[in-house]
Amino acid sequence: MPTSTRNVFVTEDEPLRSNWLAAFPDAQLESLSASKHLRKAGIIWLRLPYEGDIGAVVQRILKRGQTPFWGLSPSVPVVALSDEPRDEEGLVALRAGASGYCNGYAAPEVLQQVAQTVQQGGVWLGQSLLQKLVATTAQQAPRDVPVSRDWAASLTEREIMVAQAVALGASNKEIAERLGITERTVKAHLTATFEKLHVRDRLQLTLLVNGMR
């Protein structure tokens, strides 16, 4: 699927350059302090600074992608990237007008996914953020829905259970007790899971399950 749109990455430092280029080989890097217009960009990826008024930064970048017209702005969508995504930060970014908020270290495939979504007028945000949004409007917590699930695609029912438990910080022993099986069986499920998901240990599995890599 050829991404013909221009992807412009706005950042001060560029530790993620390679990651972004992996997702969009023709990506263009821009300085945050530049004032050049970005109307021709397809998507503006804004690497959020560690400190300062996030909202203001987002809005400034948004302006650079705008074609002012009658107070309306058929502007270029801005996706906020953060090294350490936090729901609060995401909220600020979205409120300021961002069309998406995700981890700058996200896998290339994920970034491409985000690009497609955003480009079609959609909005991309993590499950937990949305839950939070929905929850606040409702005064009730739908405590029920966790995060991503494509990781579970190749796993069996039992393997998913164990993986979920691990991702919550449970030990093999605890999981075994909870499921009423032996620790050995838990290990068996885990070994199979590691193999299927190409992760080396429970820590990496946790990161994967929780959508942080």
Next chain:
Amino acid sequence: MPTSTRNVFVTEDEPLRSNWLAAFPDAQLESLSASKHLRKAGIIWLRLPYEGDIGAVVQRILKRGQTPFWGLSPSVPVVALSDEPRDEEGLVALRAGASGYCNGYAAPEVLQQVAQTVQQGGVWLGQSLLQKLVATTAQQAPRDVPVSRDWAASLTEREIMVAQAVALGASNKEIAERLGITERTVKAHLTATFEKLHVRDRLQLTLLVNGMR
């Protein structure tokens, strides 16, 4: 990207059958009143009924895709479809746990786009709905998160470095090499960190640092 996931459409009447089949040739149609489990489905598309408790319907379908465990559900994502989408209706559906809300008459390409997004743990919703959500939370958002963002407060500089590395999935050995110290020292920092943050191991530390507990 071959869509190997099973797309199950839950509906009473099926005026949209052809539209869905155009998007997913191997789609499977299910009755709303059926009680069969749908754990193996990749995505459950729920055609919302015109009347009744939308939220309850969504939750019932969600349950059919769940693997109950620890109150968590590595469940099959449910996308609510409506013939005439309204923001309020979408809100109810999402609040009930749906991963998406869109027009059932949407073009096949759009449906496929929605599928991809949802499958990767994303959430699909229209711009206006999102705007509404963000706007509503704008007034009451600040007090929203009790999650400790100050996990690093009591840690020394070195301990923070190690904790961050651990939270990225690094092993003690890797951290030692990166920091140019011995593995033993890494352990020392970690032991101190566990003690200060009241966590028992690196996994729990990771969850804490990444704001998931």
Next chain:
DNA sequence: GCCCTTACTGTACCTTCGTACAATGGTTTT
């Protein structure tokens, strides 16, 4: 000078994790 904190290191020991090489019984698919 003395105390405290921080960073660093060593040896030893125990626990937990993960894998290798198995096996059994059940269900589903072919």
Next chain:
DNA sequence: AAAACCATTGTACGAAGGTACAGTAAGGGC
């Protein structure tokens, strides 16, 4: 019926994680 997959368990062993009980060295404050 055979093949394939799944859940389960066993023994054994090396690797990694974590703790106990030390010590050295540098810097700041009283």
